[in-house]
Amino acid sequence: xxxxxxxxxxxxxxxxxxxxxxxxxxxxxxxxxxxxxxxxxxxxxxxxxxxxxxxxxxxxxxxxxxxxxxxxxxxxxxxxxxxxxxxxxxxxxxxxxxxxxxxxxxxxxxxxxxxxxxxxxxxxxxxxxxxxxxxxxxxxxxxxxxxxxxxxxxxxxxxxxxxxxxxxxxxxxxxxxxxxxxxxxxxxxxxxxxxxxxxxxxxxxxxxxxxxxxxxxxxxxxxxxxxxxxxxxxxxxxxxxxxxxxxxxxxxxxxxxxxxxxxxxxxxxxxxxxxxxxxxxxxxxxxxxxxxxxxxx
Numbered sequence: 001x002x003x004x005x006x007x008x009x010x011x012x013x014x015x016x017x018x019x020x021x022x023x024x025x026x027x028x029x030x031x032x033x034x035x036x037x038x039x040x041x042x043x044x045x046x047x048x049x050x051x052x053x054x055x056x057x058x059x060x061x062x063x064x065x066x067x068x069x070x071x072x073x074x075x076x077x078x079x080x081x082x083x084x085x086x087x088x089x090x091x092x093x094x095x096x097x098x099x100x101x102x103x104x105x106x107x108x109x110x111x112x113x114x115x116x117x118x119x120x121x122x123x124x125x126x127x128x129x130x131x132x133x134x135x136x137x138x139x140x141x142x143x144x145x146x147x148x149x150x151x152x153x154x155x156x157x158x159x160x161x162x163x164x165x166x167x168x169x170x171x172x173x174x175x176x177x178x179x180x181x182x183x184x185x186x187x188x189x190x191x192x193x194x195x196x197x198x199x200x201x202x203x204x205x206x207x208x209x210x211x212x213x214x215x216x217x218x219x220x221x222x223x224x225x226x227x228x229x230x231x232x233x234x235x236x237x238x239x240x241x242x243x244x245x246x247x248x249x250x251x252x253x254x255x256x257x258x259x260x261x262x263x264x265x266x267x268x269x270x271x272x273x274x275x276x277x278x279x280x281x282x283x284x285x286x287x288x289x290x291x292x293x294x295x296x297x
Contacts, residue, residue, distance in 0.1 A: 002063040003091040007056055008084045015055050021074045027059035110154025130176050131204050145257045148287040149173050149231050158182045164225040164247055167232040171198025178207040187213040226252045234259040234267050241270035254290040261286045
């Protein structure tokens with residue numbers, strides 16, 4: 001049968017209620033996407049994690065649905081002062097799961113590191129392959145900030161190193177580091193759902209015995225590592241500067257990402273006293289490679 005795709009743009013506070021209302025109104029599937037250009041990772045800050053500030057909610061509906069009537073009804077049920085902006089597109093009948101899967105492909109980063117969905121044949125050895133299926137908001141390598149981190153991991157020696165992935169989301173960076181030879185990794189996130197996904201991804205990639213996951217408030221006292229990665233956002237990177245600095249072993253490295261290029265100077269200022277810092281950029285996004293001095297001057 002043919003279908004109707006209904007796409008709405010709403011503030012994140014309305015997403016859960018709107019998704020449920022659409023399902024109650026007959027949607028056979030509801031998906032969420034970034035409606036702007038906002039990366040979303042576990043921040044590690046005190047506030048609860050959430051969705052993008054502006055979220056695109058897409059519902060797959062029977063073709064005979066009257067979208068205006070449905071939207072007016074949903075808006076009234078949710079107590080909205082005005083209906084959200086929306087658009088529709090008729091869709092022919094097809095295998096929607098297959099169509100969704102076909103959107104994704106294996107991604108290559110740096111020195112032969114690959115991220116590959118489970119339904120595709122992985123690249124042959126000597127490629128290092130992280131098997132990871134796309135999921136909601138947790139980071140799969142498609143955003144520039146995650147790509148910058150994966151490229152850094154692919155191009156640096158990680159054998160026998162201890163890693164902390166602060167704001168780990170899907171665990172993609174910790175898993176990649178372990179598959180490239182790291183001895184042990186910690187995945188840290190305030191979102192318990194992200195930690196569950198990270199555990200699953202570690203098991204799928206055969207590294208679960210070397211990955212510990214935890215929320216920040218339950219970490220062992222004095223936890224430090226050779227390499228600390230924080231792919232979050234500029235504000236929590238600034239707020240977490242004392243903690244991330246303490247977690248980085250003297251002579252070790254701290255990788256900061258999730259910041260825009262025009263935020264480099266502000267973020268670097270909070271780390272410059274104890275680190276030598278180099279910036280790498282992709283599009284409008286940046287990664288700061290920070291080398292911790294063995295003696296603080």
